[in-house]
Each structure stands twice: as C-alpha cells, then as structure tokens.
Amino acid sequence: MRACLILAVAALAGCGTAPPPVPPATSAASPVPSAPPAPPATTAVPGRTASTPVSPGTRVSTGWEITVYYTAVERFHTGEPTEVVGCPELECAHGNTRLGAFPADFVQAVKDEGTGRTTAGQYLNWSYDVGFWLDSAPRDTDGDRLTPFVSAAADPNVLPPGTRFGISACGRQDDGSAPPAAICAALRAAAWEITDEFTPGLGGSHHIDAYIGPETGPGFTDSPWYLTLTGAQLTID
Incomplete structure (x- = not known):
C-alpha cells in the first residue's frame, strides 16, 4: 500500500489467467524473480x-x-539486523513490545509497502496510525x-x-x-x-x-x- 502508507518509492500503502506470466529473462549477474501469483x-x-x-x-x-x-519476504533481504518494536497483535496501536530483529532493508520494505512475511511465518505489518504489529496475514491499514x-x-x-x-x-x-x-x-x-x-x-x-x-x-x-x-x-x- 505504497500510497496508503508513508512511502519511499514515489512517496506512494501494494498490487485471471491460467499459468502466471513470466517476466523477461535477465542476466545471471542481475537475477529477476519470477512473477507473483496471477489472479485466479x-x-x-x-x-x-x-x-x-x-x-x-x-x-x-x-x-x-x-x-x-506487494508483501516483502524476509528471506530475500540481507541487511543488518534492526530491532523493531510495536504491537504483538493487531488490537493495539504504537506499542513498545520488542517484536524481533529483522534485516534493515526488509524493515524499510515493510514501511514502504505496508506488510512483510518473516522467516518465522508471521507477518510484520505497518501503518501510519498503528505502527508495526505482528499478525497471521498481510493486512491493510484497517486490519x-x-x-x-x-x-x-x-x-x-x-x-x-x-x-x-x-x-x-x-x-x-x-x-x-x-x-x-x-x-x-x-x-x-x-x-x-x-x-x-x-x-x-x-x-x-x-x-x-x-x-x-x-x-x-x-x-x-x-x-x-x-x-x-x-x-x-x-x-x-
């Protein structure tokens, strides 16, 4: 939700066919991920x-x-560990509970896009009026x-x-x-x-x-x- 959150990319937060479309091939030096799931x-x-x-x-x-x-995925990020504090669940705002340490570029992507999936299988979500919180699913600003x-x-x-x-x-x-x-x-x-x-x-x-x-x-x-x-x-x- 790049525009529904406070963003770094264009200052704007997130995004049916049969098989998913495949982006153009790139060189091995600059891999490009496969396409996100196409609409059913x-x-x-x-x-x-x-x-x-x-x-x-x-x-x-x-x-x-x-x-x-989009939803950022922690395992694709390798930045320096950064401590994140917030809410351990959705039903609070601007909490100060320690939620864990995550790669810095992953944390920034979560703030840019609004949501990220951690290696533990949880979702680290963010919105301007709640801050960070952990969840079982990617959410928008209304939850x-x-x-x-x-x-x-x-x-x-x-x-x-x-x-x-x-x-x-x-x-x-x-x-x-x-x-x-x-x-x-x-x-x-x-x-x-x-x-x-x-x-x-x-x-x-x-x-x-x-x-x-x-x-x-x-x-x-x-x-x-x-x-x-x-x-x-x-x-x-």
Missing part, C-alpha cells in the same frame, strides 16, 4: 477490453496512475486481509471502499514505454476492489495502488512487476 480464473472479468462496450451502470474513467504494492489481484487503495473521496473496477487499458510506464504484455494482461484480467485508502495528503484524485501479493525473489523492485502506469483507463462498477 474465478476473478477474470470478461469483456473488460478497450474494444468491448461496457455494461449499463459501468462508467469508463481515463487518466489514472496505477502503482503496485482487513489483503488479497492479491483484488485489493486496491484509492482516495476515498474519489473511489470509496467497496468500489469495484477493472483496468481496461494499462497506459504507459514512467519512461513512456508500454508495460510488458503479460503483466498488463494479468492486471487487466483481475477483478479489483477498493479495500484501502491512502495516507491523508498522499495519493491524489486519480491514483490507485494495486496489491499483487508476495515478492518472489531478491531484487524484486528491479523486476518488470514493480511498475507505475500512467494514462491508464478504468471501468468502474
């Missing part, structure tokens, strides 16, 4: 293409910026479980919680290039729902964060999956 077939939204008319009651909205967010290729965040004054939408056109990446076809296809096939909101003052009126699940290897932020789209088109139910 049950979440496919047939008809959400630029050439197919939308159903009555569905509106088309253009000019959106979309960023992805609801994040679902890959479903959960998304937006300005609640623009798209309130519960709004369902599809991505009917991916637009362009930051550098003006088209996003990888397989990644765009996975984002378009998903049935998204606004379940989270941006940190107050961040995000903007035409910005969405889309949750794509756990990172799948070291260097995930250098992979094609970690992207920002501009000029995207949504179909909003």
